[in-house]
Amino acid sequence: xxxxxxxxxxxxxxxxxxxxxxxxxxxxxxxxxxxxxxxxxxxxxxxxxxxxxxxxxxxxxxxxxxxxxxxxxxxxxxxxxxxxxxxxxxxxxxxxxxxxxxxxxxxxxxxxxxxxxxxxxxxxxxxxxxxxxxxxxxxxxxxxxxxxxxxxxxxxxxxxxxxxxxxxxxxxxxxxxxxxxxxxxxxxxxxxxxxxxxxxxxxxxxxxxxxxxxxxxxxxxxxxxxxxxxxxxxxxxxxxxxxxx
Numbered sequence: 635x636x637x638x639x640x641x642x643x644x645x646x647x648x649x650x651x652x653x654x655x656x657x658x659x660x661x662x663x664x665x666x667x668x669x670x671x672x673x674x675x676x677x678x679x680x681x682x683x684x685x686x687x688x689x690x691x692x693x694x695x696x697x698x699x700x701x702x703x704x705x706x707x708x709x710x711x712x713x714x715x716x717x718x719x720x721x722x723x724x725x726x727x728x729x730x731x732x733x734x735x736x737x738x739x740x741x742x743x744x745x746x747x748x749x750x751x752x753x754x755x756x757x758x759x760x761x762x763x764x765x766x767x768x769x770x771x772x773x774x775x776x777x778x779x780x781x782x783x784x785x786x787x788x789x790x791x792x793x794x795x796x797x798x799x800x801x802x803x804x805x806x807x808x809x810x811x812x813x814x815x816x817x818x819x820x821x822x823x824x825x826x827x828x829x830x831x832x833x834x835x836x837x838x839x840x841x842x843x844x845x846x847x848x849x850x851x852x853x854x855x856x857x858x859x860x861x862x863x864x865x866x867x868x869x870x871x872x873x874x875x876x877x878x879x
Contacts, residue, residue: 641827644831645832646834648834648835648872649824650837650865650868650869652862652865653815653837653838654839654842654855655849658839658841658842658858658860658861659810659839660812661809661812661836661839662837663798663812663836663837664814664815664816665791667787667789668787668817668818669820669835670719670817671748671751671784671787672745672783672821673746673748674783675744675761675780676743677778678740678776678777679699679739679740679742680695680774680775681693681694681736681773684735685735686734687734692736694772695737695738696740697772698772699729702742703724703742705764705767706744707722709760709761710757713756713757714753719749721745722746722761723746725744725745726741728740728742729741748786750786751786754782758780765778784821784823784825785825785826785829787822787824788828789834793832793834798812803875804875806864808864808867809867809868815837834872840861841857842856
């Protein structure tokens with residue numbers, strides 16, 4: 635969309651997302667870095683297969699991969715400032731085989747989240763260093779496919795303040811509260827817009843009456859549909875105020 639010029643001539647962008655973790659019909663917002671940026675990677679360790687009774691004749695890719703999984707946990711704990719935010723997750727370890735065969739190759743897939751773009755490069759460099767260290771230690775070859783994708787979602791402070799103030803000033807009875815919800819863990823494709831053009835992305839709580847969090851992107855997702863009216867009113871109010879209507 636950006637490559638096709640969707641924001642050409644656009645001064646600012648407003649975005650909204652319902653959030654099942656926030657109180658129903660509330661408005662949540664945050665200034666500056668608001669949602670994490672994301673990277674993902676696939677690493678295949680290629681060794682030499684063989685028989686379990688003769689491990690000395692093989693280079694066990696599973697052992698190499700297992701060592702990588704353990705070692706990569708030190709990236710956040712030992713290479714990232716404790717006051718910064720990052721996470722590294724290995725979501726897939728594909729090493730299925732027979733109980734008495736040493737695997738020739740295994741493939742791992744991982745996920746990275748950061749709250750600062752500078753941190754993204756540190757994490758990537760460390761992951762690649764560990765992978766190459768595993769190569770040397772276990773005599774395997776690492777094939778790395780690393781993709782930096784979703785940017786950190788940055789809320790323009792001035793636009794966000796003006797948006798929130800316009801909603802508060804309207805004093806809409808359906809809105810139960812307006813609060814700074816703090817930075818949010820998930821990544822968001824709206825971040826591409828915000829990276830290009832000063833933007834504000836805020837949230838409408840849709841927590842159900844039972845008070846439980848029914849998370850997005852899961853079979854358990856459930857929302858209070860009362861939030862939909864609040865969402866429409868909030869965006870409409872912010873847009874009219876922005877346009878001076």
